[in-house]
Amino acid sequence: MKHSFDSREAAAARAAMVEEQLVARGIADPRVLDAMRQLPREAFLSAATSAAYADSAQPIEAGQTISQPYIVALMAEAARIGPADRVLEVGAGSGYAAAVCAALAAEVYAIExxxxxxxxxxxxxxxxxxxxxxxQAGDGTLGWPDAAPFDAILVSAAGPRVPESLRSQLAEEGRLVMPVGRRHATQQLVRVTRGANGFVEEHFAAVAFVPLIGAEGFESS
Structure with missing residues (x-):
């Protein structure tokens, strides 16, 4: 595939990705589907090839990865992002997930x-x-206090627990979505919602993410 954001091939690959990888697995939020149908995922890889739309994570710079499309969609849908929302993303990586959130929200604050x-x-x-x-560059486990509170927080790395700093930066009825579990093992994707009487935690799926490094995450190895 050529590095052309408007190419017929890229548009067809995006449409196939949405139908075969997202809709077929139960992603139903029309705003999430439309955002991923329109956003050129190949623009977020160092080499623009058909692998951009593969059903798998892909390598990016600094030895990191871009999550598979389904995981990006699952997290965005679970976060229930509204048009007026302010979103925090921890682990910006290539910028792709932040761009998806930007199509859904008013403002996105992304830390890498x-x-x-x-x-x-x-x-x-x-x-x-x-x-x-x-x-901004920094320790994502500490969030972005100056921009808080957030209506939604998405964490694109797995921590041993939900960082207290991130919980505290959720707005009333705010949703936090992140994988929780041991490093280099299967983790659980959870959603934490802040209510008037505390936090409610729900589990979504078994996932495998890179470790969340920082003061309230794992130590760098």
Whole structure:
């Protein structure tokens, strides 16, 4: 596939991805499906090939990965992101998930611990004209206190528990979605909702994510 965001091949690959990988697995939110149908995933990889739409994670810069399309859609749907919402994403990586959230929300604040990836993601978002994503390098387990509270928080790495800093930055009725479990093992994707009487936790699916590194996550190995 050529690096052309408007190519017929890319549009067909996106449509097939949505139907075969997302709809077929139960993703039903029309806004999530439309965002992923329109967003050029190939623009977030160093080499624009048909692998951009494969049903698997793909390598990106700094030895990291971009999650498979289904996981991105599952997390976005579970977060129940509304058009007026403010969203925090922890683990921005290539910038793709932040771009999906940007199509669903009013503002997105994305944190990435690798400064190299922050600069790369920022350039990609700018090229696509996506202006409602704010990026910074830092420890994502501590959140973004100056921009809190958030209506939704998505964490694209697995921690041993939900960081207390992130819980505290949820708005009333805010939703946090992240994988929880041991590093380099199967984890559970959970949603934590902040209610008037505390937090409610729900489990969604077994997943496998890279470890969440930081003060309230795992130590760097």
């Amino acid at each position: 611990r690798h400064p190299q990836l922050v600069e790369i993601a920022r350039a990609r978002l700018e090229r696509l004209g996506i202006a409602n994503v704010h990026l």
